[in-house]
Amino acid sequence: MxxxxxxxxxxxxxxxxxxxTLTEFSAALNYDKGHLSKVERGERSASPELxxxxxxxxxxxxxxxxxxxxPEAGPDTAGAPAAPGPWLxxxxxxxxxxxxxxxxxxxxxxxxxxxxxDPLLPSFRAQFDQLRLLGQSTAPRVLLxxxxxxxxxxxxxxxxxxxxxxxxxxxxxxxxAEFTGWxxxxxxxxxxxxxxxxxxxxxxxxxxxxxxxSYALVRRALVTLYSGDSASTVALARRAQxxxxxxxxxxxxxxxxxxxxxxxxxxxxxxxxxxxxxxLLDGDDARSGTGPVIGTTHVSDxxxxxxxxxxxxxxxxxxxxxxxxxxxRRLPPHALRxxxxxxxxxxxxxxxxxxxxHACAIAREFLEVMPAVPSATVNSxxxxxxxxxxxxxxxxxxxxxxxxxxxxLAPAHG
Numbered sequence: 001m002x003x004x005x006x007x008x009x010x011x012x013x014x015x016x017x018x019x020x021t022l023t024e025f026s027a028a029l030n031y032d033k034g035h036l037s038k039v040e041r042g043e044r045s046a047s048p049e050l051x052x053x054x055x056x057x058x059x060x061x062x063x064x065x066x067x068x069x070x071p072e073a074g075p076d077t078a079g080a081p082a083a084p085g086p087w088l089x090x091x092x093x094x095x096x097x098x099x100x101x102x103x104x105x106x107x108x109x110x111x112x113x114x115x116x117x118d119p120l121l122p123s124f125r126a127q128f129d130q131l132r133l134l135g136q137s138t139a140p141r142v143l144l145x146x147x148x149x150x151x152x153x154x155x156x157x158x159x160x161x162x163x164x165x166x167x168x169x170x171x172x173x174x175x176x177a178e179f180t181g182w183x184x185x186x187x188x189x190x191x192x193x194x195x196x197x198x199x200x201x202x203x204x205x206x207x208x209x210x211x212x213x214s215y216a217l218v219r220r221a222l223v224t225l226y227s228g229d230s231a232s233t234v235a236l237a238r239r240a241q242x243x244x245x246x247x248x249x250x251x252x253x254x255x256x257x258x259x260x261x262x263x264x265x266x267x268x269x270x271x272x273x274x275x276x277x278x279x280l281l282d283g284d285d286a287r288s289g290t291g292p293v294i295g296t297t298h299v300s301d302x303x304x305x306x307x308x309x310x311x312x313x314x315x316x317x318x319x320x321x322x323x324x325x326x327x328x329r330r331l332p333p334h335a336l337r338x339x340x341x342x343x344x345x346x347x348x349x350x351x352x353x354x355x356x357x358h359a360c361a362i363a364r365e366f367l368e369v370m371p372a373v374p375s376a377t378v379n380s381x382x383x384x385x386x387x388x389x390x391x392x393x394x395x396x397x398x399x400x401x402x403x404x405x406x407x408x409l410a411p412a413h414g
Contacts, residue, residue: 005042006067007039007042007046007051007064007067007068008039008040008041008042008046009040009042010063010064010067011039011040011046011054011058011064012040014054014058014060014064015040015058018058022036022037022040025057028057029050029053029054029057030352030353030354031050031053031391032391045068046068047387048065048068049352049384049387049388050068051064051065051067051068051265051315052065052265052313052314052315053315053317053352054315055265055315056265056267056314056315056316057315060265061265061266061267061268062264062265062266062267063265064265065264065265066264066265120157121157121165121168121169121172124150124153124154124157124172125172125292127150128150128172128175128176128179128292129292131143131146131147131150131179132179132292132297133334135179135182135183135337136298136334136335136336136337136338136373137334137336137337137372137373138372138373139372139373139374140183140184140186140187140374140375141187141374143183144180144183144184144187147176147179147180147183148180150176151173151176151177151180151196151199154169154172154173154176155169155170155173155176155177155203157169157173158170158173158206166207167207167208167209168207169207170203170204170206170207170208171203171204171207171208171209171212172292173203173207174199174200174201174203174204174207174209174212174213175200175292177196177197177199177200177203178196178197178200178215178216178219180196181193181194181195181196181197181199181200181219182219184196185222185223185226185376185377186337186374186375186376186377187374187376188376190223190227193219193223194220194223197216197219197220197223198216200212200213200215200216200219201213201214201216204216211244211245211246211249212249212294214239214240214242214245214249214253215240215249215252215294215295217236217237217239217240217253218236218237218240218249218252218253218256218295220236221233221236221237221240221253221256221257221260222256224236225256225259225260225263226376226377226380228263230260230261230263230264231260233256233257233259233260233263234257234260234261236256237253237254237256237257237260238253238257240252240253240256241253241254241257247280247281247283248280248281248294248295249294250280251276251277251278251279251280251281251302251303252277252281252294252295252302254273254274254276254277254280255273255274255277255281255302255303255306257269257273258270258271258273258274258277258306258307258310259306259309259310259313261273261310262309262310262311262313262314263313265313265314265315267314270310270314274303274306274307274310277302277303277306278303278304281302281303282303296338298331298332298335298338299327299330299331299338299342300327300330301327301330304323304326304327305323305324305327305342307323308320308321308322308323308324308327308342308345308346308349309324309342309345311323311349312324312345312348312349312352317348317349317350317351317352317353318349318353320345320349321346321349321350321353321355324342324345324346324349325346327342328342328343328346336369336372336373337373337375337378339366339369340366340369340370340373340375340378341375341377341378341381343362343363343365343366344363344366344378344381344382344385345381346362347359347360347362347363347366347385348381348384348385348388350362351385351388351389351392352388356389356392356395356397356398357395357397359385359388359389360389360395360397360398360400360401361397363385363401363404363405364401364404367382367401367404367405367407367408368404370382370408371407371408379408379409382405382408382409383409385405386405386409389401389405
């Protein structure tokens with residue numbers, strides 16, 4: 001039986017069990033009564049957004065969402081190794097010997113007075129911090145060539161580094177590789193994102209930190225999240241929550257797991273994961289460390305922001321808007337990419353709550369900055385916003401916003 005023919009009757013059954021007329025139900029969801037009637041009769045398909053909202057309002061705990069999902073065939077990327085590609089840094093030359101052989105090499109060369117890596121390491125660390133800052137206001141395709149070069153350069157320094165410095169060099173190279181993967185994902189290149197993330201894990205292990213390599217699982221889970229693969233997102237995130245890992249990595253992984261659960265409307269497991277993330281990220285251990293901060297540096301309360309993100313996916317847009325309004329006010333002005341990411345999610349929440357003019361005002365601000373910080377991941381929410389606002393296409397605010405929406409989305413379709 002088609003998904004439309006299963007979803008509609010179940011929606012009608014749950015609505016009637018709740019004692020709601022179609023008129024009352026449509027008013028509660030801010031959806032056209034005629035459209036909902038056709039969905040219940042199986043004459044129209046339910047969008048993912050409508051399924052989420054119906055599910056949340058009727059307390060179906062994901063059952064309605066699962067009925068609305070159309071399975072799509074595709075490769076299982078959750079556990080697959082990264083395919084060969086241009087992101088490889090020549091790891092056979094730098095890392096094939098493993099830490100042991102590199103230590104042997106260091107014992108022979110470490111007495112040299114001028115280790116190339118020693119004086120350059122602080123400079124490369126400063127460059128990393130600057131590039132990360134630039135990533136907030138620069139197109140990813142502009143940064144990628146420089147990031148790729150710097151990653152290879154820093155990893156190459158490990159060969160001649162003194163033993164006391166080598167681990168630090170490899171770990172910094174790992175962070176370069178991880179950030180390069182994030183920019184590749186922002187540029188819409190999922191294969192390169194997976195490839196560079198795999199490089200980050202290998203460099204971290206070679207530097208003697210197996211824990212940092214586990215953060216690669218959190219990054220891979222982000223790729224699967226944006227592809228709509230909830231099962232892989234949850235599986236990858238759970239692998240990064242073993243007890244021996246640092247609290248910050250486990251906390252970020254718990255957040256990602258929550259987002260995976262939210263995609264399929266599993267509110268109970270989503271909120272449990274968020275509680276776990278909040279506990280882990282609030283601890284002093286999660287804030288300690290001398291290296292570059294793992295994960296976002298611009299969101300002051302990641303667990304709270306992720307809660308707002310998840311509430312929208314769970315079909316609770318009013319609650320999502322309240323949280324996102326509060327948390328977005330705390331973002332630094334210079335963090336354009338982060339502000340756009342959560343700003344469009346905030347606009348979505350207000351639109352879904354029926355606050356169309358407010359949603360358009362929020363979106364307009366960030367549509368203006370998108371040419372400076374194009375993002376394949378943010379564009380996924382821009383497309384969702386365009387679909388959401390199409391329901392209110394007679395609104396003057398929506399009509400006025402359409403040209404700006406079209407300009408941002410045109411490259412994604414071209």
